[in-house]
Amino acid sequence: MKVLERLMQKARTKSIGLFHMNTGSCNGCDIEMVTTLSPRYDVEQLGIHLEGSPRHADILCITGPVTRNTLEAVKQVYAQVCEPKAVVALGSCPASCNVFAGSPVIAGPLSKHIPVDVYVPGCPPHPDAIIEGIARAAAILAERGADKQAEEAVQQ
Amino acid sequence: MNISALIALFVFPGLLFAIPAGWLCVWAEHKAVARMQRRIGPPVLQPFWDFVKLVGKHTPARAGFEANLLRLYPALSVLSLLGALAMLPVFPANGQGFSGDGILMVALLEVPSICFILAGFTSGSLFGEVGAVREAVLSVANNLVFLLAMVTLAVTQSTFRMTELAGARLNPGHWIAVIGILLCIPAKLRLNPFSTSSAEQEIYAGPLTEYAGAALGLWQMAHGLEWLALTGLVATLLMPLGLPWWAAAVLFIAISAAEVLLLSVVSAATARLTLERSINFYWRWAAVLAVLAIASTVCMRFHA
Numbered sequence: 001m002k003v004l005e006r007l008m009q010k011a012r013t014k015s016i017g018l019f020h021m022n023t024g025s026c027n028g029c030d031i032e033m034v035t036t037l038s039p040r041y042d043v044e045q046l047g048i049h050l051e052g053s054p055r056h057a058d059i060l061c062i063t064g065p066v067t068r069n070t071l072e073a074v075k076q077v078y079a080q081v082c083e084p085k086a087v088v089a090l091g092s093c094p095a096s097c098n099v100f101a102g103s104p105v106i107a108g109p110l111s112k113h114i115p116v117d118v119y120v121p122g123c124p125p126h127p128d129a130i131i132e133g134i135a136r137a138a139a140i141l142a143e144r145g146a147d148k149q150a151e152e153a154v155q156q
Numbered sequence: 157m158n159i160s161a162l163i164a165l166f167v168f169p170g171l172l173f174a175i176p177a178g179w180l181c182v183w184a185e186h187k188a189v190a191r192m193q194r195r196i197g198p199p200v201l202q203p204f205w206d207f208v209k210l211v212g213k214h215t216p217a218r219a220g221f222e223a224n225l226l227r228l229y230p231a232l233s234v235l236s237l238l239g240a241l242a243m244l245p246v247f248p249a250n251g252q253g254f255s256g257d258g259i260l261m262v263a264l265l266e267v268p269s270i271c272f273i274l275a276g277f278t279s280g281s282l283f284g285e286v287g288a289v290r291e292a293v294l295s296v297a298n299n300l301v302f303l304l305a306m307v308t309l310a311v312t313q314s315t316f317r318m319t320e321l322a323g324a325r326l327n328p329g330h331w332i333a334v335i336g337i338l339l340c341i342p343a344k345l346r347l348n349p350f351s352t353s354s355a356e357q358e359i360y361a362g363p364l365t366e367y368a369g370a371a372l373g374l375w376q377m378a379h380g381l382e383w384l385a386l387t388g389l390v391a392t393l394l395m396p397l398g399l400p401w402w403a404a405a406v407l408f409i410a411i412s413a414a415e416v417l418l419l420s421v422v423s424a425a426t427a428r429l430t431l432e433r434s435i436n437f438y439w440r441w442a443a444v445l446a447v448l449a450i451a452s453t454v455c456m457r458f459h460a
Contacts, residue, residue: 008211010205011209015202044186045196045197047206052356052361053364056364084213
């Protein structure tokens with residue numbers, strides 16, 4: 001069983017499906033996110049790929065300060081990603097609402113509504129920083145998956 | 157019990173060979189596209205890691221009978237493709253198969269496409285339904301050419317037995333039919349330029365949008381097996397006869413690999429066509445080729 005668990009843990013760091021969500025961002029971080037996925041940075045060699053459906057994803061990448069309009073969508077999409085999952089907050093907006101802080105249309109920061117695992121600071125962050133953030137989130141996700149399996153084994 | 161049939165089903169070109177080879181096909185496609193974009197591309201084990209990761213995901217339970225149906229479709233696809241692979245006459249001299257196994261193989265090759273369509277409708281997702289309709293239309297479009305090509309092969313040899321179909325060489329109709337089958341493969345594998353049914357960034361993942369975890373992993377496995385079965389079919393039709401078994405196996409793998417490369421390059425170099433243009437391609441242009449093949453073959457039979 002130990003070997004299978006280790007294999008699973010390794011697979012979780014080697015195959016990472018991303019779901020990208022914009023919660024009212026100015027598009028700066030989204031442009032950097034798209035740049036990260038471009039041939040220049042070639043994230044496919046690390047096993048990172050963008051998924052169209054949150055059901056297929058492991059890591060949720062969120063940009064923007066979470067406007068009131070998008071709040072329900074964020075919660076819904078977070079629920080749709082299957083366990084084990086991790087959340088990466090891209091840029092300063094989801095972390096602190098940035099220049100939008102105090103606005104009546106902002107429901108952020110993101111951590112008020114869903115648990116955030118990794119913050120990638122910057123306005124916008126550099127693609128290299130985004131890749132590092134995703135890699136850290138993948139490591140957290142692998143640990144979390146292993147913990148969950150151990151928990152279930154104890155319960156059974 | 158026929159030992160060679162069991163070996164074909166479980167060892168080569170069946171289960172034991174097919175699953176890793178199918179993953180290798182998927183990897184080769186991604187790698188070829190990456191190299192064309194001057195990237196390094198995914199490691200060889202990427203499809204394996206994807207599968208293991210998906211098996212380890214906790215999928216939400218779905219209520220009702222459709223939950224069972226959604227689990228059944230990918231499993232059925234994998235099983236029918238393994239059956240189709242076992243019928244490939246890689247070693248025609250063995251005399252494996254039975255009369256009419258070509259018809260069964262064509263039917264088994266069609267099962268994944270039907271399951272894909274049903275999965276789209278059963279999932280209840282709007283994107284799934286759009287993808288399923290597109291797949292259904294595309295399937296009708298490319299199957300006209302595919303079935304005409306298979307019938308041409310059957311007419312040249314007066315049989316539907318796969319080992320004898322692989323034996324025809326001197327007839328020009330045979331070669332035109334092989335080109336016809338090759339033209340249908342991108343649509344059957346949902347590759348560019350005929351990728352409307354699983355168009356990412358447009359209808360998310362098409363019929364697979366609602367899938368997650370192990371069932372999604374099985375779909376990916378079925379896709380790899382589909383690669384192998386279709387390229388393998390063309391490979392057996394192109395292979396020279398009378399080779400020793402090891403040379404036949406090596407040549408089978410080499411021709412399949414060359415086809416995978418060709419299809420990947422075409423897929424990387426082309427953009428997605430609309431559904432209407434895809435149908436136009438098959439019914440207006442490829443159908444001409446298929447009709448030419450069957451007409452010339454029938455004429456030659458009367459002449460002889």
